[in-house]
Amino acid sequence: MQNHTISHRFTGKIWLCALVLNLVVALLSSSGTSMHVVARGITRHAAVVSPHYRYLGRPYDSLFSKCQINQSDKHCYGVDQMRNAYSIAPLLARGYTGKGRSIVIIDAYQAPHLRDDVADFDARFGLPPINLNIVVPDKLPAWNKHDDTQQTWSAEISLDVEWAHAIAPDASITLVESKSENDPDLIRALNYTIDHDLGDIISMSFGESEACATADVLKSWHKAFETATRLGMTLLAASGDSGPGEQTCDNESWNKAASIPVSDPLVTGVGGTALEADLVTGEYQSETVWRDPASQSASGGGFSDIYKKPSYQDQIANIADKRGTPDVAYNSSTSRGVVVVWSDGEHGPGSLYSFGGTSSGTPQWAGIVALADQYANQRLGFINPLLYQIGKRSDWYQSAFHDIVKGNNGVSLSATDATIVTLDGYKAGPGWDATTGWGTPIASQLVPLMAMLAATHQTTP
Template sequence: MAAAVTALLTLAVTALTVGLATGVQAAPRASASAVTTDFGCAHPVQAGQARCFGVMKAHRTASGRMSPFTTGSPTTVGYVPSDLRSAYKLGGTSGSGRTVAIVDAMDDPNAASNLATYRRAYGLPSCTTANGCFRKVNQSGHSSPLPSGDYGWAEETSLDLDMVSATCPGCHILLVEANSANTPDLMKAEDTAATTSGVVSVSNSWGGSEDNTITSADPHFHHSGVAITASSGDSGYGVSWPASSPYVTAVGGTSLNKASNSRGWTETAWSGSGSGCSAYEAKPTWQHNSGCAKRTVADVSAVADPNTGVAVYDTYNDCGGGSLCDTELKLGVAQGADGWVQVGGTSVSSPIIASVYALAGNTSQVVNGSYPYRHTSALNDVTSGSNGFCGGSYLCTARPGYDGPTGLGTPNGTGAF
């Protein structure tokens, strides 16, 4: 894998028919034409490149192409910061002064302005380069030169920045942009992110298939005192790397819905969440599930289903914005997005968990993904749902206790992190 993070198959486009519960600030029930589609950075790529794990609510055009549902309102598309902090009992917590780093490929030229719009829409504290809260650097840690822009990766970047903002509004954010989606560039960016002063956690919402080179690249995720998270994938049952690295917290995905129970929410395993038994990584000493002799994915989880997705603001496109651009995006003849979109995928759950680590403030004790295993009582156990076919095994089927798609569960406050 050090030489090649091979591309995963793109998630099959499926009909989106699940509406969100009444009272949640989220998109209304989808029409019959609603579908989901992976970001542009998730399309098949050359061997040796990673893909990101974002899935966008979209619609199929008359030509058969998919384009994002875009809305001018931040309250009619996906879960908002108050929803996420309610679902995971994060009220009253603050990561002030701590930095969450995001590693992505290529440049998002509109990252700072989009971030400002998102935070302003939900009354979050300003996070700008001027006030020292936000920094964007290249893989070597410098403000220039930055990589060339990419519409798909820009959507991923907007998602990551918005989820850190939603989960830990007081955190600082460092965006490290790799020159490409090739493994060596991403590893350089990873080391830069993890060794930058003030960084307590690093989120990676990308990955690829395992191969016999991955263990040689694992040391890039081994940074004592820095919690590193990695998305488990969005193509269902199957293992991706770096989620399978023993030095990361592998983050799976759930479907999250408002409920009338004591928690106020319910969760089930998301069908697209990656999981399974690694073919190459040795079993960590802190993992004790008996159905897999090697490293098992995932460790924990958070919302990822695009049908119960989150609100994201992204305006990087090749049509220049405005009503004509929106029309071109709807027709599928332009790339990118032009406003508020609803997004899912384990690209959502990874930055959420990295931010919960920052809120907890315990990363001085973190050397790998073991910490949640010692604090399972502070997690919401997810006990239903499946992401594929594995003979009914826990590797693809949620159950009480540990399972592959959702790991040990989702945050119930910060105690497990």
Template sequence: MSDIRNVPATGADSGRRSRRPWAAAAVAGALVALLSGASAVTANSAGGGPAADGQSPAVRACDVPRPGEAACLAEVLPGSAPGSRTQAPAGYGPADLRSAYGLTAAVRAGAGKGRTVAIVDAFDAPTVEADLAVYRSTYGLPPCTTDNGCFRKVNQRGDTAPLPQPDAGWGVEISLDVQAVSALCPSCDILLVESDNANWDSLADGVDTAVRLGATTVSNSYGGPESDVTDNRSHGTGPDPVRAASYNHPGVPIVAAAGDAGFQLDALYPATLSTVTAVGGTTLKKSDTARGWSETAWATNYKGGAAGAGCSAHVAKPAWQHDRDCPNRTLTDISAVADPVTGLAVYDSIRDPNGPPAGWMKVGGTSASAPLVAAMYALAGHTEDVRDASRLYAHRDRLNDISGGSVSVPHSGQECPASSYLCTALRGYDGPTGLGTPDGLGAFAPVH
């Protein structure tokens, strides 16, 4: 296994921050569970369980970003990572996710073959292809390798070398993204574009490169406060965020995570762009319903983690969005599982002294829901006329309407009343889950 210790880089990326306080967070989560009388989450309870009266002690995979940088949105559940190279945790695998979203038949029919899901992330994950091989073999998926043409990894310029500096936190993010796509679209090709760093221009270059190299759809599991981007725009005039054009590629759906910090007055970019499909998050559990699954919004936990929601201060409301309380673009459009407690099984072999043990772990965040939705776009195909999320709004009756769960963060200074659809999952459209979650591929069909 690789051992990445974040040796300081040279040039523009020198002085990387110290790693996340993983061990401290894991202990804190266990103490909260103990004091509340609840059992700590382990890797042995299928689909996860409440760690503190329903509250997740998940910690972010990546460092807190510096000004001008995006944050990766993967969250790892302490206690879910046994460090095992052979035994997967109880996080959801491909069969679970396909069942939950009505995709089993489409996958069995080979949907997605010949289409490419691109993933744009920062820094390099040197073990990503080997880790993907472990994941796919564990779940009986066909190999996806450089040699067979299924997997390709390039830098932000589209070249196979040189690759960026490795980063263990973003490595977890990358593993989550490529494995989530594999879970729902094993017949899809995967293009991983690694930007030089987490700066906005570098990530935007990565999106443009992904489209230039033939991506069917592009997934972006990162974000930052809209004001940080607009206030620091390097070029352009007016209220448009820097490099907004890089997220506008008609015929190629651009998907972005809506965030993991609940309702925010300063909404998350690039999900706020009207050319992007903004993906929120749910808590997904097995049930005895006809569907076999139940979902609520990924609600605020004691650390403030929750599905992102908000109202743009800069991007005008698109013609296809009609909610009443936000005069501009509203987050989100659609959602899928994101709660780390009910997260995905992910394999990552990078040994990070201040991160999760190498091996299998349970990972969530809207970093999980975004690549899942990107994979669904590829499964459905016929993306030539996709310019934005309007297709989903035209087919809202083909989605699971989600109710229950507030993402207002107490004592944050930006609380939102539980009665408001902007921060609570209510019947119909709402901020945390948008129009709802996929029920098969009907919502991704062309509009006639």
């Protein structure tokens, strides 16, 4: 495993982050977080993943062929299309492939056929063999293909690993598997990652309502994030797939709430868009906020009830005094998904699926940060101040981001008693908004800007 030596120049970066950390910790301390009491005395202490997928068949089946035609109602994107749409290809062509950098993906349970599936994925898309490590801090339960929870996490694992590898093909990837989706187990997996310095970037494609975590759980997450940030690790999390809402803590209904861990100010939140790109060339065409009424899903986004507005968001006029999410976005559309090889689903080994959801964009952003780390020849660490600094300068912003100005993340969701809960969402607009943050990356411009700011420790234009 690579030994990450912190240089004197990088130590300066840590001190910069520490200044921001002090502000964040002060905000956390003043937020008055207390344990939440929920209906029926039930408090959930578990995160969920909700990858959205549909079966594509085999490589030459009509289903798979049809989604690769521009005239199709439901598209699916391969590796080249995504690299071209978000201007990642020019960086790869210049040798910025994530070489020498490391991505950690934290998930729960396991995907028994993962190595075979990634090898199949690599062969289909012409990728180099993956450098994949699988770490299990605690003994996992036996694989049960009839367990819906285990199967869903298996799908998430396949999506996360394959698409982090697709964006940063030469970065090493370590999958850390928690023994369950319960918060204490996921936090233990996170702390194991940090204590053993397993990577430069940590990708987390899970979440739960802030209201469903006790004060102890929130403090444990935040303490781990503080430690990771001091070590120069970049933290990324999905903003969720239920618009401005999350499930109530008894799992029976929905209400307006922010999600953790994405709402923590030390985490970079990834929201969702619906990307239109040419299916042959991958040429970028347009994007809107991801919102799919048919699947009752939309880009997660809104405002924390726990964390006050961090200093890097001071410039955002439409934020009052709360942490706003997400910070950035990426394609998440269920009808414009990315191709994944997944053998643990109902269609068996070697099956192809189209995946969407904000958990699709999170590992791909992790790949982009790996390219930026290589470009800068150091860990960029806590990137939110860099992103918001770029957003503050109109010339930088216009060159580095697709600003998503159309759509909203309002959503109607089904409760267990069959009633429909309608949550008014937030609207997209110029600059940062609570649907897609600053927008989606133009990586060939964004990566050099982030590296420049990190190298100069620049916090003002």
